Each structure stands twice: as C-alpha cells, then as structure tokens.
Amino acid sequence: MNNYLKTIGLEVHLELKSKNKIFSSSINGFGSSANTLINEIDLGYPGVLPIMNEEVINLGIKAAIILNCKINKKMHFDRKNYFYPDLPKGYQITQSRTPIGYDGYVEIERDGEVKRIEISDIHLEEDTAKSTHRQNESLLDFNRAGVPLLEIVTKACIDDPIDAKLYLEKLKELMLYADISDCKMEEGSMRCDANISVRKKEQDKLNEKIEIKNIGSISNVVLALEQCAKEQIEMYENNESIRAQTRRFDDKLNKTVLMRYKETVNDYRYFPEPDIPYVYLDDERIESIKKDIPLLPDELRRIYHEKGLNDISSNKLINNLSLSKFFNSFLDEEIDLVTASNLLLGDIASYLNKLEITIADTKLTKDKFISLVNKVSDNSLTSRNVKDILEDVLEKDLSLEEIIKEKGIANITDSNELSDLVDQVISANEASVTDYLNGHDRALKYLMGQIMKASQGKANPAMVNKILIEKLQLKKKNN
Amino acid sequence: MDKLTEEEVMHVAKLARIEISKEELEKYQVSLKKIFAEIEKIKEIEIEGDILISPTSSVCPLESITDSISNPKEILANANDTSGNYIKVPVVIDHE
Amino acid sequence: MSKYLDLNIKEINELLKKKEIKVSDLVKEAIERIENSDLNAFITLCKEEALKKAEELDDKEVDNLLFGIPIAIKDNIVTKNIKTTAGSLMLNNFNPTYNADVVELINEKNMVIIGKTNMDEFAMGSSNQTSYFGPVKNPWNKTKVPGGSSGGNAACISSRLVPFALGSDTGGSIRQPSAFCGTVGLKPTYGRVSRYGLIAFASSLDQIGPMTRNVYENALLLNAICKKSKNDLTSSDTNEDFTRLIGEDIKGMKIGIPKFYISDVIDKDILDKFKEIVSLLEEKGATIDYVDIDYIDKCVPLYQIIALGEASSNLARFDGIRYGYAAKDIDNIDDLYYKTRSQGFGEEVKRRIMVGSYLLSGENVDVYYNNALRIRNAMRNSFLDKFNSYDLLIGPTTTTVAYDLNSDLDDPNKSFMDDVLTIPVNMAGLPAMSLPIGFSNDLPIGMQIIGKPEDEALIYKLGSFIEKELSLDLDPRGDKDE
Structure with a gap:
C-alpha cells in the first residue's frame, strides 16, 4: 500500500443563489411543487432563446475573485450535446473554451502547514431537470432545469484524500461566506465528483484514472477515495489493468460500483453557443464586485484572535454562518466580544438548535444584545439569570430592561x-x-x-x- | 469509394439517435458520402485567425431579470405522458 | 368575387379609412382565394380566428397602413394556440403556448393572421418538396417547384392569395423562392428581427424577413417587425423608417458585382437578364465594378458544416417527451428517442442531422467546424471591406429558374447548390433582397441586392428604382379571371 502514490482531482458543482435562473426569468427555488417554477425556455420549447441573468454573471465573477482565478474578460458560452431526458434541449449551455475563471487556487492548512490546491477552471452552466427513477419509468421535474451552476475543477494535484476533504471544507466555507451558494450537499446545491489514479512511487507516468460520481458528503469523499485507491492497488498487485471508468460510492457497503467505461461515454460535441453573443466583463464591474465581498473566514479568524477569542470559539463561530454574521456586526462596538461570543455559542446557540431556526428568526435586536452583553460582563446578570430570561429575550418584542423587570430579576443593589x-x-x-x-x-x-x-x-x-x-x-x- | 461503410452510417445515426432500417441503410451510405465529399473541399483551405460564432454586432447585454409570468399547466399540456405534476418518461438505463 | 386584395396597400388603406370596405371583406376575400387555390400553400388556415379578429377590427379606428391586412406566417414561426408544425410530422400536434416576437408585433399593427404556410420540413430544403404536408406548386407553372424553404409564402404572395407574409431565411429560404415565384423577399441584417419564436434551424444564420408583392410593401412590413427584443440576445437596437429612401435617384451610386455572381454556373438567360439590369443602372448614373469576395466559392461546404452542425444541436430537443410527436409501443428511453426521431423526421432532415452530428463529433469539430468558423470570419471581413468602396453589391439570386417538381431528388447536394448565390449573405450576416427582373420561358428571374449591415433602406432605394424602371407584370393569373 505504502509504495503507491495517489493523484486526485475534484469537480464541484455549486447551485448559485440567484433570484432567477441563468437563462430564463423563472424563479430559482428549491422545494416548490414539481414543475411550478418553469417557463417555455426551461422546457426547451421550439423557438425559445436564452436570456442572460446578470446576477449569475456577477456571482461567477465573485467566485473567480475569491478563488484567486484569472478572469476571462471576453467570454462566450458553449453547447455540450447529449441525449438524456433531464436535458430539455438535448444540449447543456456551459462554458468550455472561455470559462469565467481559470488558474486559481485555494489555500488549505494542515498541521500548521499551508498548501495550495490549484484550480484549473471555474465555469458557469445550467442545471438539468431532476428525475426520480421508479421501476419502469422516470418522473421529471423541471424546476431545477436552468438553475445556475458553477463548476469548479481542480488540477489533478491532490495526493491525499484528507487534503481533498480540507479543500472541500474550505471551498464550502468560502462560497457560503461570500453568499454565492447554500452549499447543501443533502439538497444537491453542492455536488462533488472525484477522480483518482494510483501508481508505484518509482513510476512517473500517471495511470488511467477512475471517476467517482456524485459523492454524498464531504466525509464520504475521503472514504470513497481511500476505498477506490485500495481497489486500484489490489488490481495492480494482481497484475490487472485498469480501464478509464466512472464508478459510484456505496457508503453502506463501503465499496465503489462500476457505472460505465469511459470509452463508451458520450461524445459531447462541444461548439460555441450562437444564441449568446460575447459577454464582456469590464474592470469597473469586477472592481465593484471585489469591493462588496464580505469578510471571509481566514480574515475573520485573524480578527477574532485579535479580539481575544480562543481558536475553539473562533472556529465554532465560523462554522455557523448566521451566528458569525450576527457577531461580526459588533466587531466595531465597545463591548466585551469574548462574553458576546460565549453567549452566542452557549445558551443562544442551544436555543436556536433546539428550534432549528437561525438568529434572524428571533426578536434579538442589535441593541438588546449589546445590553445583554454589558449586563453579563459587569456581572449585573448571572448566568443563572441569563438562562431564566433568554426565551423572553429571543421571543418578545420587549427591551432587556423590561424583560428583567417582568421576570422579577430585580437584583439587590442596595x-x-x-x-x-x-x-x-x-x-x-x-x-x-x-x-x-x-x-x-x-x-x-x-x-x-x-x-x-x-x-x-x-x-x-x-x-x-x-x-x-x-x-x-x-x-x-x-x- | 463512392459510399460510406455500414459502420460509418450506423455511427452517425447513433450520434443523432436515429434508427435506420436495412432498406434505408444503403441509401444513406450513398447520400451521406456525397455530402461528405462536398464538405471535404473545406480542407483545402488552411486558415488562421479569429472564429466567427455569429455575425451579430451586439454584445451580450448584462441586465437584471424581471420575473416572468407563465402558465406551467399549459406548458405541460403538450407533453406526451404525465403523472400528476410530473412529465413521465420510460425507464432510463444509463445514468448520465 | 371582390378584388380588393389586388389593390396596393395605400389603396386598400384608403378604402378602409373611408369605410367603403371592412376588414371582414378583406379577410373573407383572402379565405375565399385560399380555399379556391390548388397550390397547397397553407398547412393551417385560421378561418375562424381570422374572421373573429376581422369583426373586432371592423369597429376599430384604422390607425396604420397595415391595419386589417391579412398576413400569412411561415409555419416555423410560433403562434399561440395556432398549431405550428415547421412542416414536420414531428410537430403536427404542437400547440404553442406563446407567440413569437414578430407575431406580437404584427398583432400590435392589427394585421390579421390568415394562416400558417407550407414550407420545407424544418426549413431544410429549397424546393418545398421535403414538407410532410406535400409540395407547393409554383403559380407560374404548376409542374414547377416554388423554391424553398418559404415556398408556401412565395406561392401565396405571387398568386395574390394575401399581400403579406413572414418567412425565414437561413441560406436563401426567403430570397430563392421569391426569385422562383416573382415576388419580393428580404433577409434583414442578422439581429434586425428578433428570432424569439422562430423554430431554429441554424441559429447563427436564421433570420425572419418580409415577403411581399413589391418593394414598398416589403419595407413597410420590415418597419413593423424590427424592434430590439429582450428575448433575443442577438437582436440589435433598431428603429428607423425603411421606406425613407424609396423614390430617390440612384445617380452616383457605387455598385459592386462579386465575380462569383456572374460565373458560368449560372444559366445564360439569367445572366443575360442580369446584364441588362447592369447596363440600365450604368445608364442611370451608377458606377459598376467587379469585385472578389474571399472564399465565396467555398460557401456551400462552409454552409453545410455550420448550418448542419448547429441544426443537429437545435433539433436534438425533439425527443417525444415534452411536446410533439412520440412513437408508440416503447420499452425504454432509447427506444423513445430512436423511434420518435426516425418516424417524426423526414429523410432530408434526418440526413442533415446525421451529417451535423458527425461534423461536431470527436476531432471533426477542429478539422471542420472550427475551421469553418475562421473561414466564415474571413469571408465576412472580405464583404465588409467591399462596403468601404461600394454602396451595394448585386447579382442574380439563383443559378436557374424554377425547375420541375420531382427532379434531382436523388442528389443530396442539390438543395444546397440551389442556394449557392444566397448562402454567402447569411454567412456574413448581411441584409439582401431578391426582386423580379424578368422571365425565362415564362418563369420569373430574380436579382439580389446586398447591403452592408443595417443598410436595408439603401437596398429598398435601389430595388424600388429597378422595379419602377422595369414595371413588370408580376401577376401569374394573367388577365383571366379565376
């Protein structure tokens, strides 16, 4: 096992958080009744043409900046042709020659060492319809058809499944923070395909790679890659050869299963999409998008550290986007931020988790939270007190003072x-x-x-x- | 040679998802060959330079989109086979 | 039988305004003419809808020259709740849920859609013989083809069934049938007219355009259908009166003739007639030169590569799932694809899709397709370069006049060769008009006027000048009452 090297590449598809679809004015939404968010364009009706959603282009630019990509300032779209019932036009509009971003990277940190995962390109494309397979038929829901996707492709530069995991976690964190995608693997707004080949250490040339499609979670990516590598090594050890192929990972059996060999795969017949003229991305647009990018996790970690939060609190906050966003609105206030973070990550987080809501769903205003933090930090409120009043603080439209009074937590201060x-x-x-x-x-x-x-x-x-x-x-x- | 091989015709027919009967096969072997012979003439030209995707003077407008009003029921009414809100298709064999 | 539809548009408009006739009279006359015609020009006649619309308009104020005028629409332009087939079994049951942009625009002018016209299947053909609904006959000689793919339109305008029609032109589909039937047809600059709602054949070549009895009426219809659309990203900003130069003198006009357009592939009768026009123009003060356009002699294979490559992709959507024909007795999805497409498409369409798929597959996309896009760019630049020195380019529209129905059906290149003089214009995205300049054996001859991008008004100026000078009798019915 140890005398083999692994070479891994990752392809991630993210559904972008735009209001409308990429090439039509239908709403981009998840969870609506089947086939309600559709129009003629989404169903590829005869005679329809794509329109262009500026918001999607802007999200693409934002992702390109965050992923340190060069940007194709003059770009076009391409058609990828294949037949499948979830593909209404018989082709997918995507970008092959002029991806919106290319030659980028993401930095991951492992055991204190910073590593770069190189990105070969990121490109915009449309999602397909969703099909539900039954015994002898499939049901098609076109709500997803035309939802904007960003495909992020790394170079085959990763040699360890753990690095693949760190990369995916980092990517997810960045895209969440920049409000580019929800990145929910369970809902399909983040999807991951991985490819891996193994070779003996003394060998320079890469062997045939195996692609693993649509892995269900980030932790499964590690399992799938480890397992797939093991299976390949066994084959080489048995002097079997490996054909390029696509497999899927069965996490219950912990093994990969053949889907098809690559030689028989579709010939995609890419050619430039004539219905969409060149898109020009001028510097003004790129600069204004750059200016609006919010604080991203690495920068936040630095700031949290500076404000006295320990690493555990920092990471906990960063892992919770809505709490972190709420917390960040106090970074310039004169309050005890350590107390603030303890409150948020402690009682408030448990309350939110219990009800499966976010802080935005509560009645906690900025002023109310400042009073709360101040009263806790000057010991006017005990942690017991906080527990007693928290529900009211989060659920009632009253000020903190009113709640304290109502609850009879009149502290003896005489x-x-x-x-x-x-x-x-x-x-x-x-x-x-x-x-x-x-x-x-x-x-x-x-x-x-x-x-x-x-x-x-x-x-x-x-x-x-x-x-x-x-x-x-x-x-x-x-x- | 004045006609394509059977394999060549079956290959392009498969790309196009068109079924070809035995009777049609020979006809296509000849007629496709004639068109390909014409198309071969393009190979005489060696050329560098830009491609022209479409002869439009427009650049792609970047504007925000206003929501559309559509009638999904009407749009679905043209479908061959439906089940509830869904469009139904026969079993799919390969996943891609 | 009334003959209001033989009057010119201004005369009809006067009668409507004076309330001497009603829109219903015009519509009834058109329907009567169509029902008595044996040309097979229409796939769908919208009798009830048209009469209902006419009655509504009878009470309205006549507010523009096109008000209440019957118009025919090629059946690859979608019309809401009016069956739109593209001449194919594949769409024989297709009920569009929306209107093409051009249909919305002619509705704004209160024109009356009288029916959907016959055409080559998916506009693939140049003789109207690939239509699932049978061939159209040429009104000048019913044993001849009307040209294609907008053959139904040309036959219907020529035989005075209706005065206006909207066609589409991918490699000559408006101009070639116009030449064969002695009518006026213009392919506008690529992007002038929104393609939204035009069932795509080759997206980078397709353009909707007007087909009419004369040049002025052609310009008038173009006025009505030019508007930048948010539905078509390739549509350009356009707002002008295309009739504005009609009637002006042509003295001093600089005209070029591509040498390819007087080569010996063209019938002698046509060349002779064309040369008479050249002499006439010189006599009237235009200067004429002969010019070379790069790669123009390769336009047929160039067209086959680009048009068929795009077509193979554009027609992939016809799979029996969301609309259109679906094969019966299906076991699995591949079965549905193969059977639906084999049964739903005709032979010409299948052949073209197969060729196009092949040209884009594997390495062919570099060998053929990408190379073709470079040649296309060079050809367009060569055209544009000529317009630095010349106002317009001219030449014959076709190499022959209308030929016999059922001739040369075995030659798969025939329908492309028919368009050898019209294709270059689509490649370069230029505007061009065909207008009648005479006859050979009682069959019309057409000439083509090609302008620089967005210069349709100048084309109309020269066209109307020639039309007026020639004053041809272009009514195939002759003097006899039908």
Whole structure:
C-alpha cells in the first residue's frame, strides 16, 4: 500500500443563489411543487432563446475573485450535446473554451502547514431537470432545469484524500461566506465528483484514472477515495489493468460500483453557443464586485484572535454562518466580544438548535444584545439569570430592561441591604471565615454561595463579592 | 469509394439517435458520402485567425431579470405522458 | 368575387379609412382565394380566428397602413394556440403556448393572421418538396417547384392569395423562392428581427424577413417587425423608417458585382437578364465594378458544416417527451428517442442531422467546424471591406429558374447548390433582397441586392428604382379571371 502514490482531482458543482435562473426569468427555488417554477425556455420549447441573468454573471465573477482565478474578460458560452431526458434541449449551455475563471487556487492548512490546491477552471452552466427513477419509468421535474451552476475543477494535484476533504471544507466555507451558494450537499446545491489514479512511487507516468460520481458528503469523499485507491492497488498487485471508468460510492457497503467505461461515454460535441453573443466583463464591474465581498473566514479568524477569542470559539463561530454574521456586526462596538461570543455559542446557540431556526428568526435586536452583553460582563446578570430570561429575550418584542423587570430579576443593589446580608452570613459561618483568614481561598467561594442563597439569588454578585472581601480584609487587619 | 461503410452510417445515426432500417441503410451510405465529399473541399483551405460564432454586432447585454409570468399547466399540456405534476418518461438505463 | 386584395396597400388603406370596405371583406376575400387555390400553400388556415379578429377590427379606428391586412406566417414561426408544425410530422400536434416576437408585433399593427404556410420540413430544403404536408406548386407553372424553404409564402404572395407574409431565411429560404415565384423577399441584417419564436434551424444564420408583392410593401412590413427584443440576445437596437429612401435617384451610386455572381454556373438567360439590369443602372448614373469576395466559392461546404452542425444541436430537443410527436409501443428511453426521431423526421432532415452530428463529433469539430468558423470570419471581413468602396453589391439570386417538381431528388447536394448565390449573405450576416427582373420561358428571374449591415433602406432605394424602371407584370393569373 505504502509504495503507491495517489493523484486526485475534484469537480464541484455549486447551485448559485440567484433570484432567477441563468437563462430564463423563472424563479430559482428549491422545494416548490414539481414543475411550478418553469417557463417555455426551461422546457426547451421550439423557438425559445436564452436570456442572460446578470446576477449569475456577477456571482461567477465573485467566485473567480475569491478563488484567486484569472478572469476571462471576453467570454462566450458553449453547447455540450447529449441525449438524456433531464436535458430539455438535448444540449447543456456551459462554458468550455472561455470559462469565467481559470488558474486559481485555494489555500488549505494542515498541521500548521499551508498548501495550495490549484484550480484549473471555474465555469458557469445550467442545471438539468431532476428525475426520480421508479421501476419502469422516470418522473421529471423541471424546476431545477436552468438553475445556475458553477463548476469548479481542480488540477489533478491532490495526493491525499484528507487534503481533498480540507479543500472541500474550505471551498464550502468560502462560497457560503461570500453568499454565492447554500452549499447543501443533502439538497444537491453542492455536488462533488472525484477522480483518482494510483501508481508505484518509482513510476512517473500517471495511470488511467477512475471517476467517482456524485459523492454524498464531504466525509464520504475521503472514504470513497481511500476505498477506490485500495481497489486500484489490489488490481495492480494482481497484475490487472485498469480501464478509464466512472464508478459510484456505496457508503453502506463501503465499496465503489462500476457505472460505465469511459470509452463508451458520450461524445459531447462541444461548439460555441450562437444564441449568446460575447459577454464582456469590464474592470469597473469586477472592481465593484471585489469591493462588496464580505469578510471571509481566514480574515475573520485573524480578527477574532485579535479580539481575544480562543481558536475553539473562533472556529465554532465560523462554522455557523448566521451566528458569525450576527457577531461580526459588533466587531466595531465597545463591548466585551469574548462574553458576546460565549453567549452566542452557549445558551443562544442551544436555543436556536433546539428550534432549528437561525438568529434572524428571533426578536434579538442589535441593541438588546449589546445590553445583554454589558449586563453579563459587569456581572449585573448571572448566568443563572441569563438562562431564566433568554426565551423572553429571543421571543418578545420587549427591551432587556423590561424583560428583567417582568421576570422579577430585580437584583439587590442596595449596598446597605447587601452589607447586612454579608454580616449575617459572616457571623453564621465563623469556621469558614477562619479558614479564609488562614489562607484557604476556597472558603470565599463558599461564603459567596451562602450569601447568594440567603438573598434567594437576587443579590448582585459583583457587589456582594466586593463587600465580602472588604469586610474580610477588615477582619484580617483587626486580628 | 463512392459510399460510406455500414459502420460509418450506423455511427452517425447513433450520434443523432436515429434508427435506420436495412432498406434505408444503403441509401444513406450513398447520400451521406456525397455530402461528405462536398464538405471535404473545406480542407483545402488552411486558415488562421479569429472564429466567427455569429455575425451579430451586439454584445451580450448584462441586465437584471424581471420575473416572468407563465402558465406551467399549459406548458405541460403538450407533453406526451404525465403523472400528476410530473412529465413521465420510460425507464432510463444509463445514468448520465 | 371582390378584388380588393389586388389593390396596393395605400389603396386598400384608403378604402378602409373611408369605410367603403371592412376588414371582414378583406379577410373573407383572402379565405375565399385560399380555399379556391390548388397550390397547397397553407398547412393551417385560421378561418375562424381570422374572421373573429376581422369583426373586432371592423369597429376599430384604422390607425396604420397595415391595419386589417391579412398576413400569412411561415409555419416555423410560433403562434399561440395556432398549431405550428415547421412542416414536420414531428410537430403536427404542437400547440404553442406563446407567440413569437414578430407575431406580437404584427398583432400590435392589427394585421390579421390568415394562416400558417407550407414550407420545407424544418426549413431544410429549397424546393418545398421535403414538407410532410406535400409540395407547393409554383403559380407560374404548376409542374414547377416554388423554391424553398418559404415556398408556401412565395406561392401565396405571387398568386395574390394575401399581400403579406413572414418567412425565414437561413441560406436563401426567403430570397430563392421569391426569385422562383416573382415576388419580393428580404433577409434583414442578422439581429434586425428578433428570432424569439422562430423554430431554429441554424441559429447563427436564421433570420425572419418580409415577403411581399413589391418593394414598398416589403419595407413597410420590415418597419413593423424590427424592434430590439429582450428575448433575443442577438437582436440589435433598431428603429428607423425603411421606406425613407424609396423614390430617390440612384445617380452616383457605387455598385459592386462579386465575380462569383456572374460565373458560368449560372444559366445564360439569367445572366443575360442580369446584364441588362447592369447596363440600365450604368445608364442611370451608377458606377459598376467587379469585385472578389474571399472564399465565396467555398460557401456551400462552409454552409453545410455550420448550418448542419448547429441544426443537429437545435433539433436534438425533439425527443417525444415534452411536446410533439412520440412513437408508440416503447420499452425504454432509447427506444423513445430512436423511434420518435426516425418516424417524426423526414429523410432530408434526418440526413442533415446525421451529417451535423458527425461534423461536431470527436476531432471533426477542429478539422471542420472550427475551421469553418475562421473561414466564415474571413469571408465576412472580405464583404465588409467591399462596403468601404461600394454602396451595394448585386447579382442574380439563383443559378436557374424554377425547375420541375420531382427532379434531382436523388442528389443530396442539390438543395444546397440551389442556394449557392444566397448562402454567402447569411454567412456574413448581411441584409439582401431578391426582386423580379424578368422571365425565362415564362418563369420569373430574380436579382439580389446586398447591403452592408443595417443598410436595408439603401437596398429598398435601389430595388424600388429597378422595379419602377422595369414595371413588370408580376401577376401569374394573367388577365383571366379565376
């Protein structure tokens, strides 16, 4: 096994988040009733012609910039011809000669080392209809026909399935953050094909590669590639030769299954699409798109670090796009961002997960969140308090102050009242006081707990803490 | 040679998804050969330079799209076979 | 039987405005003429729809010259709720759910669609003999072809069934039948007229254009159908009056004749007649020169490669699934494809699709197709270069006059060779018009006027000048009442 090298290339298809389809004015949507988001263009009716959706072109440019690609400023589209019932016109409009972006790369980090995964090209094309296969027939839903796709093709430059996984995770993160695609593999808005060949270390020439189509998840990409490599090595070890072929990965059986040999594959007969004149992408357009690109994960990680967040919190935030976006709106505010991130990733995240909603679905406003963070960071609210009021904070249109009042979390902040409380507890717990005075710091915590208990949790902990220490110091002096 | 081989005709027929009967085969062997012979004349020309995809002076307009109003039911009504909202086709053998 | 449809457009318009006739009178007359005709010019006659529309218009104000005038539409231009077949069994049951852009535009002018005209199947042919609905006869001699693919239109205009028709021209499909039938037909600059709703044959060559009895009416119909469309990315911004130069003197006009257009592939009668026109133009103060266009002698194989390559792709959508003919007794999807396409398409169409598929397959796309696109570019540039020195180019439209029905059916190159003089114009995307200049054995001869891009108005100027000078009797019915 160890004397073989792997050579891996990846092709990712992303459905772009445009409002309309790429070449028609139908709505680009997921989850609607079958064949409701269609018009004559989507069904390839006789006589129809494509139109061009500017938003899709702009998303393509944005992706090209983020993936460090050169941009074809004069580009055309091509027709890829093949027969299949999900392909209404008998050809797919795609880009073959002048992809919108080419020669790019994505940086991945592995064990502290930065690696570049090279991208040969990214191109725009239309999606096909969705077919559901039954026993003796297939059902076609054309809602997906004409949905814009971006195909991102790496060079065959990856030598380890783990790098393939890191690349896919990074790509997904970037495309999500830039609002280019939803990247949901389970809904098909991100799809991955991989190809892999293996060869002996001493051999220079690449062997025939095997393509694995439509792998269901990023983790399966690693499994599929490892398994496919193993199968190939076994064949070579048995002196069998390998024909170029397409396989699929069966994750239940953990093996790859032959779909077809490449020699028998369609001859796609590419030629330039005459119905779409040259598209010119001028510098002004490219620059204005560049300006609007939001903060991307690597930059965010740097900023989070600078603001004092630890790596775990940073990554957790970045993995949750909507929380991260919410959090980023406070980066320039004078609040304790560590507390803010703890709140978001703790109680708020659990609440959102439980209800399967995002922060945008709640009543949490920017001002309300700032008050909350401030009250927690100056200890006016205990973590217990936060748990008590959180549902109201997220569900009610009231201000934080109103909620605190309504919930009766009137903290005792009257210093005379607190001073009396402290005195009572000190006199009732002389043993602990003595322990403290003898240098057992843990006794302080115990005393605090007793005071809070005596106040039924209503005492302001920060003030209690301050008063208690003052009084104990005084005792120490007097001893 | 004044006609294509059977294999050549069957190959182009397959690309075009057209079934050819035994009787038609010979006819196409001759007639396709005649057209290809004419087309071969283009090979005499060696040329460099730009391609012309279509003789339009327009460049592709980049404009935002307004939603269309269409009637999916009417559009689906021309289909040969349907099942509920779906268009139905006979079993697909190969996945691609 | 009334004869309002023999009047010119201005006369008809006057009668309508004075309320001496109604739109219904015109429409009834057209229907009567069509029903009494044995030319097989129509696939679908929209009798009820047309009469209903006419009645609506009877109460409306006559607001333009085309108001209430019957028009025929080639059956590859889609018309909402009017069967549109493209001359093929494949679409014999096709009910379009939308109108072509040009149909919307003629509706805006309140013209009345009288029917859908016969044509070569998917516009593939030059004699109208590949139509699933049978051949059209030439009104000048019913044993002759009318030309194609817009043969139904040319026959119908020539025999005065209706005064206006919309055709399509991919390699000569408007101009060649116009020449064979003694009518006026113009292929506009590529992009002038929206192709949205034209069932595509070869997308980079197809163009919709007007077919009429005379030059002025042709310009008038072009006025109506030129409008930039958001549905066709190749459509250009266009707004002008194409009749504006009609009637102007041609003195000082510089005219070129491509040498290819006077070569010996052309019948002597046609060349002689054409040379008479050349002398006439010189006499009237135009200067004439002979010019060379690069690669023009290779235009037939060039056309076969580009048009058939595109056609093989454009016709891939006819698969029996979403619309159109579907074969019966099907086991699996391949069965559906093969049987539907073998049964639904006619022989010429199948042959052309096979050739086109082959030309794009594997390495052929480089050997043939991409090379053809380079030659095409060079040919267009050579044409454009000539327009630096010349206002217009002229030549005969066809190499022969209308030939016998059923002749040369075994020669698969015949239909392409018929278009050898019209194809170069489509390759270069130029505007060109065919108009009648005389007769050979009682069959019309056509000449072609080619302009630089967007210069249709100048073509009409020269065309109307020649038309007026010749004052030919172009009614095949002669003096006899039919």
